[in-house]
Amino acid sequence: MRPTVHDIALKAGVSLATVDRVMNDRPGVREKTRAKVEEAIQQLGYVRDVAAANLAKGRTYAFTFILPRNDNAFMAELRAAVEQAGERGRIERTAIKIVDVPAFDGEALARALHKAGEECPAGIAMVAIDSDPVRKAVGALKKKGIPVVTLVSDLEDSGRDHYAGVDNQAAGRTAATLLGRFIGARKGRIAILVGSLSVRDHQNRLSGFSEEMAADFPHLALKSPLEGRDDSAIAERLVDAALAADPDIIGIYSLGAGNRGLIAALEKARANGREIVTIGHELSEHSRAALENGLFDAVLNQDAGHEVRSAVRVLKAEADGLPVIAAQERIRIDIFIKNNLP
Amino acid sequence: MRPTVHDIALKAGVSLATVDRVMNDRPGVREKTRAKVEEAIQQLGYVRDVAAANLAKGRTYAFTFILPRNDNAFMAELRAAVEQAGERGRIERTAIKIVDVPAFDGEALARALHKAGEECPAGIAMVAIDSDPVRKAVGALKKKGIPVVTLVSDLEDSGRDHYAGVDNQAAGRTAATLLGRFIGARKGRIAILVGSLSVRDHQNRLSGFSEEMAADFPHLALKSPLEGRDDSAIAERLVDAALAADPDIIGIYSLGAGNRGLIAALEKARANGREIVTIGHELSEHSRAALENGLFDAVLNQDAGHEVRSAVRVLKAEADGLPVIAAQERIRIDIFIKNNLP
DNA sequence: CTGAAAGCGCTTACAG
């Protein structure tokens, strides 16, 4: 049988309370006593039953998720995933509060972080914006001892505890390889549609893409990126204009949101007899339809549900001072083409 | 606060024991009493705390995993994943026993199933072989009330409770799309290397691949499949011979194991100046190296760890008579190319 | 057919 706290207490000749103190690194135990208990734990090969511990604690973790008020499909899915995590909260002892901020606005995000910190939650998750006010706000939260996790888009050099999202540099490289190989020997130019270069995920996708294209497909020239603000209407207008201005565009990498607008533009282009290999991001109703009717050739996807669940797990671990199992928290990039859709 | 068994008991005016009987569908409760309890559960919106229930049960699940004695990298990984699940067993109250059987031998698998059944485990998982003796053995297990899960390779019409593995038909279609698009406009023939057509997963990959190739890439003719028995030495010999006999082979889909042999053959072909687009299955040390040096163009992968964990979850649920959440148990196909390797 | 009581492996006031 697996040893329990009772066995430890017996072996060490102390009470359950003392065993608990040692196990949880609580103060007020003589060094000698602590040593006895640790010895017993070692010898019996004790492993704590986390489920039982949680039951006894009856603790509820209050987490705050700060999300951009962005009306694209992916953000909607992300929000839904957070809400769902909130609903499961009753059973998993987490209480999740969602705070909205304007999209791509570092100042607003920084303010929201400060405000969230005042309530001293057990942890905060946010879709980060790469800006100094945000970096400072994270610093302040860390000083207060509040765990901070970035979600979907990271913020380097900020002291955040963890990033729950995909490797966007790798995503960009992958997009380049698929685009280049799908185009084959044809020569021409590649348009790039980004959401905003103020977020790390878009920056990283762009740099991975550009590097790989330059290295492996030098016959395909990259045009400078169009900034669609993850907005369908803007995206459509930009792509319409780009295609009209340059008949040599034979490929598009759309690394942000606004798929609806992009698809509308592609439809018009197809009607005009143009053939454009296109790779987009995030599987939604729209991008799925585009894969099926051939307007999109591949979609790189991050699973919002995975990311949110990972963020919650990590925040819990941080709140409990437990280690995070990095391998388990790696978020993978899905590659969807028309015939492996889930 | 979330309601507990105590609240239900109070509201229904019965004891805890009776609440438990109703909740777990145990016999010996008057219909009227049962109704009262169910009413209370409804009204309070009660959701059972599974962790607490497991703690109280203190039950250990004895599971048997039957694995082929096949020395390819994927099977080794699968075995390691099962062993790891066994080690976690102490904490997750599962005791996993591994039974070895010869590969591709339906009779042997059927015998192993019968023998495993005699010990009346809480559940059995196996890499299925598509044969009638196996089907019969599964039938016998189901008659004894033992949950059966197929792992990696399925067995239709057998009454198995669940299949923990990828959609291999979709995998084949995906391979076809990637191969066809990577090859581009070139004309030529495609070689297919299978492990054995006695297993459902290989059958399904082949049919998905053939269908999609015929539909979308009619200029690429498929040669009849080579059966490599998932053995590197055999695979190498077969591919060597095929490439020597047919200079028009410009693509290979290897849908089984034996990557080492295939890679050796590809190396020789490359040395002879041949350019062959190749898609394989399962990421390993060898296939990873082949992606990196360009001998492989894509690798479709199933995560053995995911599959095993899913199988264990499902067996537990079956043993407890709990429903399986299908969406959560869907095993996805990873697509790896040289620059999205984990 | 139903209930009182003990117990699963932990944690937490409270008392000393």
Next chain:
DNA sequence: CTGAAAGCGCTTACAG
């Protein structure tokens, strides 16, 4: 600095 006792939300013999 340490311990006895109660409790987290369930389940399980056992008694009636």
